Amino acid sequence: MTMKMPLFVVFLFYFTLSHAQDSLCIKVQFLYGSKPLKKYKNTEEKWFGGIPGGHVGIEGDNGQFYSFEITGKNKIFNGKPDNSAYKLVTGEEFWSVMKTKEDSLKKATIIIPITEHQKKKFDSITTDYVKQVPYGYAVFGMRCASSTYEILAQMGILPQYSDFKTYMKIFYPRRLRKRLLSKAEKNNWDVLRQQGTPKRKWEKDV
Secondary structure, three states: OOOOOOHHHHHHHHHHHHHHHHOOEEEEEEEOOEEEOHHHOOOOOOOOOOOOOOEEEEEOHHHOEEEEEEOOOOEEEOOOOOOEEEEEEOHHHHHHHHOOOHHHOOEEEEEEEOOHHHHHHHHHHHHHHHHOOOOOOEEEOOOHHHHHHHHHHHOOOOOOOOHHHHHHHOOOHHHHHHHHHHHHHHHOOEEEEEOOOOOEEEOOOO
């Protein structure tokens, strides 16, 4: 004899399943570039890149941050992946990249809803990249912004380009951030912001 499941239980199951799928997301985390104001130049750190500059990475599950970073000597042009790493770090490690306290940083978090298929794609890419990053770090080559763009493009969130076109178009984080902020406005994605310390001059999005 088969038992019929009560209608409300069936509804609850599909509602829960649908809600779980809809709640999948990634968070693209931006640290804005900056430089010390003149009167604080002796107490505030000078940052690599200045304005524009900063850093960007992707936060996945359980507070895990994926960050493309230089590990060896900087190069002018793209080459072998012998001076870079795709790191899996904590939030504390990610935000301390400029050796400044997190609550002093200017930040933007763009929360992007994703499908189950995109989630599996993201997990596959990041698992592979943490094991072996596919490209080196270079001034005219892949850096944090272009690397983040390349992953989002593979997931179908942004248009795909060749590596050359990617790093020429997405030369620093602000170029990626402006694209994602525009998409966030059109698609009603959540954007969280934190204002940085007034001791520094921060880059703007306009």
